[in-house]
Amino acid sequence: MLSNKELLESGTQKMEWAKNHMPVLEQIRQEFAAKKPLKGKKIAMALHVEAKTAVLVETLAAGGATVAITGCNPLSTQDDVAQALGNLPGISCFAKYDCSTSEYYEAIDQVLDIAPDITIDDGADLIFKLHKERRDLLPKIVGGCEETTTGIHRLLAMEKEGALEMAVLAVNDAQTKFLFDNRYGTGQSAWDGIMRTTNLLVAGKTVVVGGYGWCGRGIAMRAAGLGAEVVVTEINPVRALEARMDGCRVMPMADAAKIGDIFVTTTGNCDVISGAHFPLMKSGAILANAGHFNVEIDLPGLEKLSSGVKTVRKNIREYTLNGSGKKINVLAEGRLVNLAAGDGHPAEVMDMSFANQALGVRYIAENKLKHGVHKVPAEIDERIALLKLRSMDVEIDRLSDKQKCYTDDWEAGT
C-alpha cells in the first residue's frame, strides 16, 4: 500500500501526463485563468475520478470556481489522483476506490454540502439526490451538465413528467462528445480494459457486442480490427441493419450466447445478458460491460445458477454453473470495464468531452437558462472541433463567396 506522499506523487504525475495530451482543455484553462469567468461559483461534481477528470477540475478552479468532487462509479476512482486533487487549493475530493453503496451516497451528500451553483454529473446521481433529498439546495442552482447517454435519457424522462427543477446541458449530445468519446473512446478503452485484465488473445475469437449505438459501433469496429468475428445483438431494427451492413452478424442474444467467446454489453439497459443465456454459453466465456452501471449483465441471476464463485485473476470472477460445471468469467463485477479495470478513455478523446464540460459550465454561468434539458450551443461544438484540428496540425478548406451563394441558392439546377 502506498503512503499518502507516494499517492500524491503518483497522482500528480498522472495528471501532468494527461494535461500534456489535452491541448483543447489547456487552451480553455489559459483563458479561464486570465478572465476568471467562474469567479465565486461553487461547482459540485460526480465524475470518474482519474487523471483526465482532474485536468477538468483544475480548469474550472483556474476559472475562479470552488470545486467539490466525488466519483460516479464505486470502482473507477484512482486513489492517487483523488489524493493529488484534494491537495490543490479550492478543490475538495471525497472519492474513494471500492467504496460501499452507503459510502458512495455519503460522498454525494458531502459534495452537495458545498451548496453548489452548478453541478456536473455522469449518470445524474447528483441531480437525483438534489430532487429527492436535498431539495433545499435546488433554488440556488443555476444549472448542471450531464456527461453520458443514459444520464440524459433519465433527465429527459424527468423533464417529460414535469419533475426536472433545474436547467441541464446535455453534454453527451454535443457532436464533439459522442462521435468521439462514445465511439473511438469506448472502442479503444473497453478493449484496453478487457485485454489488460485477461491477457488473452482477441484474434480468432467470436465477440458478441450487445447494442450497436455509438459505443457498440466503436467496440465492434475495434474487435474486427483485432481479428475477431463480430456478432451484434440489437432491439432497434435500423441499428441492427446498420450492424449487418457494417459486416457484423446479427442475431438475438439467445443465439449469440451459444457461440460467443467474449461478450461486451453497451446498451444502457438492464438484463441484456440474463438468466436464460448463461447456461447456453461455452465454458470459459468472458463477460464485460461497457454501458451503464452494473445491471446490463444480470449478476444476481448468474449467482443463482452457480454452485461457486471465485476470483481467478485481478478483476475476474469465475462462476461455476450448477449441473454442467461450465465456467463463466465476469470482468470488473459487471461495472464499466474500461474504467473499473482500466484507465478510461484516452486523454485526447476526453480533451474534447471535457472541453464541452468546461465551456458548458461557463455558458450556464453566463446565461440564465430555463428549467429543462438544453443542447450544447453549436458554436461551442464548432470551436472545440476547430481547436482540436489545430492541435493535430490539420487544416480544412473554407467556403468561397461563390460557394456560399451556390449552397444557399434554391433555384440552381442542372
Ligand SMILES: NC(=O)c1ccc[n+]([C@@H]2O[C@H](COP(=O)([O-])OP(=O)(O)OC[C@H]3O[C@@H](n4cnc5c(N)ncnc54)[C@H](O)[C@@H]3O)[C@@H](O)[C@H]2O)c1
Ligand atoms: N464505457 C464508457 O466509457 C461509456 C462511454 C459513453 C457512454 N457510455 C454508456 O454506454 C451506454 C450506451 O451509450 P451509447 O451512446 O452507445 O447509446 P446509444 O443510445 O447510441 O446506443 C445504445 C444501443 O443499445 C440498444 N439496446 C437497448 N437495449 C438493448 C437490448 N436489450 N439488447 C440489445 N441492444 C439494446 C439500443 O437500441 C441502442 O442502439 C449508455 O449507458 C452510456 O451512458 C459508456
Ligand SMILES: N[C@@H](CCSC[C@H]1O[C@@H](n2cnc3c(=O)[nH]cnc32)[C@H](O)[C@@H]1O)C(=O)O
Ligand atoms: N456513472 C455511470 C455512467 C456511465 S459512465 C460513461 C461516461 O464515462 C465517461 N468516461 C469514459 N472514460 C472516462 C475517463 O477516463 N475519465 C472520465 N470520464 C470518462 C464517458 O464520457 C462516458 O460518457 C457508470 O459508471 O456506470
